[in-house]
Amino acid sequence: MQKSDPTEIPIRNDGKEKQLVKITNHLARQNVSLCWQCLTCSGGCPFADHMDLLPNQVIRLVQLGQVKEAIKCKTIWICVGCHTCSTNCPNSIDIGAIMDALRQLAIRYGVAIPEKDIFRFHKYIFGSIQRSGRLNKLEAMIQFKLGTGRVFSDIKSGIKMLNRGKLELIPQKIKDTGELDRILTHYDKRRRSFKAHE
Amino acid sequence: MSEINLAYYPGCTLSSTAKEIDIALHQVCNTLDIRLTELPDWNCCGSSSIHAIRPQLAVSLAARNLFQAQSLGQDLLVMCAGCSNRLRVASNRLSNDSTTRRVNQEILNNQLDKDLKVHHLLDLLPKRLNQKPWADALEKKLNGLSYVPYYGCLLASPPELNNYPKLYGSMESVMNRLGAEQRAWGYHAKCCGSFLSIARPDIVEPMVADIMNNAFMAGAECIVTACAMCQLNLELRSKANKQVPIFSIVELLAYGMGSSDWQNWFSKHLIDPLPLFENKRLN
Ligand code: SF4
Ligand code: SF4
Numbered sequence: 001m002q003k004s005d006p007t008e009i010p011i012r013n014d015g016k017e018k019q020l021v022k023i024t025n026h027l028a029r030q031n032v033s034l035c036w037q038c039l040t041c042s043g044g045c046p047f048a049d050h051m052d053l054l055p056n057q058v059i060r061l062v063q064l065g066q067v068k069e070a071i072k073c074k075t076i077w078i079c080v081g082c083h084t085c086s087t088n089c090p091n092s093i094d095i096g097a098i099m100d101a102l103r104q105l106a107i108r109y110g111v112a113i114p115e116k117d118i119f120r121f122h123k124y125i126f127g128s129i130q131r132s133g134r135l136n137k138l139e140a141m142i143q144f145k146l147g148t149g150r151v152f153s154d155i156k157s158g159i160k161m162l163n164r165g166k167l168e169l170i171p172q173k174i175k176d177t178g179e180l181d182r183i184l185t186h187y188d189k190r191r192r193s194f195k196a197h198e
Numbered sequence: 199m200s201e202i203n204l205a206y207y208p209g210c211t212l213s214s215t216a217k218e219i220d221i222a223l224h225q226v227c228n229t230l231d232i233r234l235t236e237l238p239d240w241n242c243c244g245s246s247s248i249h250a251i252r253p254q255l256a257v258s259l260a261a262r263n264l265f266q267a268q269s270l271g272q273d274l275l276v277m278c279a280g281c282s283n284r285l286r287v288a289s290n291r292l293s294n295d296s297t298t299r300r301v302n303q304e305i306l307n308n309q310l311d312k313d314l315k316v317h318h319l320l321d322l323l324p325k326r327l328n329q330k331p332w333a334d335a336l337e338k339k340l341n342g343l344s345y346v347p348y349y350g351c352l353l354a355s356p357p358e359l360n361n362y363p364k365l366y367g368s369m370e371s372v373m374n375r376l377g378a379e380q381r382a383w384g385y386h387a388k389c390c391g392s393f394l395s396i397a398r399p400d401i402v403e404p405m406v407a408d409i410m411n412n413a414f415m416a417g418a419e420c421i422v423t424a425c426a427m428c429q430l431n432l433e434l435r436s437k438a439n440k441q442v443p444i445f446s447i448v449e450l451l452a453y454g455m456g457s458s459d460w461q462n463w464f465s466k467h468l469i470d471p472l473p474l475f476e477n478k479r480l481n
Binding site: 027029046047050078080081082083084086087089092093094096097100101103104107115117118119120121122123125126129133134135174175176179180182183184186187 | 252357
């Protein structure tokens with residue numbers, strides 16, 4: 001698998017670097033300067049083959065203040081937050097949390113998201129929880145498949161699951177939706193939500 | 199000996215996709231005198247997706263569940279690796295981080311009095327099964343069955359959860375009591391692919407094939423998991439020519455305790471385990 005070489009990413013400085021590093025650290029509750037680039041994280045990441053930057057390279061970009069570059073990569077979307085890396089990091093850095101922070105920044109700055117299917121998937125799951133407070137897998141899966149335009153790509157496994165009673169036709173719903181609404185409104189007010197991508 | 203009283207959070211997977219694990223879990227807890235009270239109005243913990251795009255919101259979703267457990271006055275039992283991570287992180291932050299406390303107090307009008315413990319069945323089991331009278335609850339019903347344990351993310355957690363016990367060896371100790379034989383392999387903590395199983399099956403299929411293949415090569419007749427999500431991903435994404443059945447540790451426990459409706463659960467599996475059971479004459 002061809003990796004892009006972060007040394008080829010031109011260092012661009014516009015005076016905002018330090019602030020962006022601070023924001024990333026704050027959102028992730030981490031301190032990227034603790035990373036000594038030992039590569040343990042990348043060595044153990046089960047998805048490294050499918051990433052364009054290795055996890056340690058993403059962190060390196062943040063260290064260098066190149067957050068605006070880091071938020072463009074596929075890696076932050078491929079990362080599933082499995083914590084294989086942070087369990088082994090000698091400096092106890094929560095790498096997954098840094099990916100979370102960069103993902104948020106990518107959405108907020110409206111950069112082009114290279115893994116559209118993954119982002120769309122997250123949005124449908126979000127929608128399902130938004131509507132009923134619980135996740136209805138059937139609903140989310142159907143919407144996702146319609147959205148990708150590859151309706152029949154996974155139909156066999158879908159039918160298998162339906163037959164074994166693994167997908168519910170009638171969505172469950174929580175009773176006190178007032179609390180749920182309060183949670184959702186609170187966070188909607190505080191950020192520019194997904195609008196940049198819709 | 200004393201009962202344990204716990205609030206119970208089923209989560210979306212155990213209340214739909216993996217109903218059978220929920221049923222088996224209740225039987226197991228009943229036998230072990232662990233009394234479960236389901237949270238009256240639980241909501242989804244946010245799953246990996248909400249956490250991925252809106253992590254702070256995910257904490258509030260988890261908080262709503264924790265507050266319900268608090269008003270029941272009990273610690274929480276969770277069976278799903280993802281949910282337990284989400285709820286543990288939220289519990290940690292609600293008790294130790296002033297901003298998280300303040301924001302959630304504002305939204306939900308409640309706060310966590312002390313660090314609410316979030317248990318996974320596996321951190322209670324080994325100890326419970328070592329004590330009388332529960333030690334006799336298990337029969338060696340799986341004599342001669344070879345297996346590999348698969349923990350997935352359960353063995354990994356973010357550094358902020360380091361105060362929680364690691365679960366290494368807990369499934370093995372249970373399986374040992376059931377008479378099953380462990381095979382050595384190196385995949386016990388390998389990720390199952392999580393949400394990429396739906397969003398990018400092209401990535402997950404080879405990974406799952408690799409896991410299955412190694413279970414095969416290790417000489418295992420089945421894989422034992424502790425997470426319903428892992429179980430589903432392994433079943434759904436593996437190719438038919440090389441498959442071994444996947445069991446949840448809870449199902450096997452309930453079976454070992456003499457539960458009678460195990461055929462109902464096993465028939466819900468996507469990879470049919472009944473031939474294996476018949477072969478081994480395990481019933
Ligand atoms: S394992 Fe930790 S210290 Fe090593 S490169 Fe990764 S983040 Fe940096
Ligand atoms: S948390 Fe992300 S970066 Fe770390 S091992 Fe898992 S997928 Fe890789």
